[in-house]
Amino acid sequence: MEEFVVLLTGYAASPTLFWPVRRYLRKEGYRAESWAYNSLNGSVKTRGAELAEHVRQLDADPSVSRVHLVGHSMGSVIIRCAIAAYRPKKLGRVVLAAPPNRGARLADFALAIGRNNTAAQELSSRADSFVNTLPPFSDVDFGVLAARFDHIVARASTHLDGERDHIELNAPHTVILHPTAGKQIAHFLKHGTFYRRG
Secondary structure, three states: OEEEEEEEOOOOOOHHHHHHHHHHHHHOOOEEEEOOOOOOOOOHHHHHHHHHHHHHHHHHOOOEEEEEEEEEOHHHHHHHHHHHHOOOOOEEEEEEEOOOEOEOHHHHHHHHOOOOOHHHHHOOOOOOOOHHHOOOOOOOOEEEEEEOOOOOOOHHHHOOOOOOEEEEEOOOOOHHHOOOHHHHHHHHHHHOOOOOOO
16 A cells, blocks of 8 residues: 655646655655646636545545645645545645745735736635635644745745644745755655754
């Protein structure tokens, strides 16, 4: 039986962005695969329902022992939405990388200049936006990997009640490309904490 890791990129990002992390996780013995989805069309809720169905299939796969989820940016919100729709029996740990848990600066900016698209509405920092009305991420073993130089998601917005660990890397929003991102994610999936020296 294998431990399966589902990787989700963010808005307008290619699944290849996760290639270094995927390679590292595979070297650590995980079966890691990027879950491709159309981020430019449709709602987060729709994508969450689709991910929930994918995870349901993994849950029923006898070759899979645990299902871990790793999301970057909007992918993190899709994971939260999917788990709200269907909580896998084999759910392992979850890593949210640069997650707009309380909204994204870029979404607020898009709305301010009249770019009133679905993603901007759902991921804005308004109290009534989709991301801010998601149910609590309760009873999920999750950690947050934040970017210190993130101009898209504010540091305060990455935090979420119940997080088991939270760490910042010296990186921009594309924190999953940081040289230690794979190591940090693998360490959390295995131990429930991020790696810290000493």
